[in-house]
Amino acid sequence: MSTTIRAATPADVPQILAFIKGLAHYERAPHEVTATEEGLLRDGFGPQPIYHCLIAGHDGVPAGFSLFFFNYSTWKGKPGVYLEDIYVEPEHRGRGIGKALLVETAKFAVEHGCERMQWEVLDWNTPAIDFYRAMGGEFLDEWRNVRLSGDALNRLAVA
């Protein structure tokens, strides 16, 4: 009954992709994952990694992950950590592994001079919302997220 959290290495890439697919399934969008091991290796483990990743293990078995990158607050004039994914395998839930991943991600943020950590939660995910609120999380509900993808992005780029 022991949980460990450690930084991911290139050898973890197949497991990272499996976690990403597991999370997409939980978020009811399993078919939207087109990421490949090659891309994840290139973007997370090159000389200038675009993302960072922590792996949680439980009794030596991979149990979950968090994946994040730096964002930037122009008001603060400081970097922050943006938590893109956090996920614990169904059979390992209820053991505090999600909390342990959040704690280690927060440590990474503080150690890298960040005053903020930010992420998103689906509006129907009440258990997660309650958990984040209890922790002191602030919900920025006056902001709407806008995304421009694929063809619409390409159209704009040649306007």
Place this chain on the structure above:
Amino acid sequence: MSTTIRAATPADVPQILAFIKGLAHYERAPHEVTATEEGLLRDGFGPQPIYHCLIAGHDGVPAGFSLFFFNYSTWKGKPGVYLEDIYVEPEHRGRGIGKALLVETAKFAVEHGCERMQWEVLDWNTPAIDFYRAMGGEFLDEWRNVRLSGDALNRLAVA
């Protein structure tokens, strides 16, 4: 009557800070800006810049800016561009400068292998919302933004 867009240089840092303050004033939070020229210089113009910035000029006068950084889509397995700030000075509005900044930011995204550009808009900013929708922007309203800052972040990091 000519608009130019160019990448920011270290010499633009005082102007970037002035634009950041102008945008905070428009967003009704002028006192929340604690950024300094030193921090902006360090974070945007070192060997591994955390953010990138474009400066718009109109008839040779600085008129606005966009400031952005890379994010990462685990579903796509690709980087994206996150547009943190876009701003045009009041006296230069209505000349298509905001659109020109968006176009050049989209070009940066496409040239850097991104399939997505994402940003936030305040829910009362109807002109901007209509503008983004007309451009093909998708509103991700099922996601809520959560932020953990300052003391709450430090408490979590030592949990």
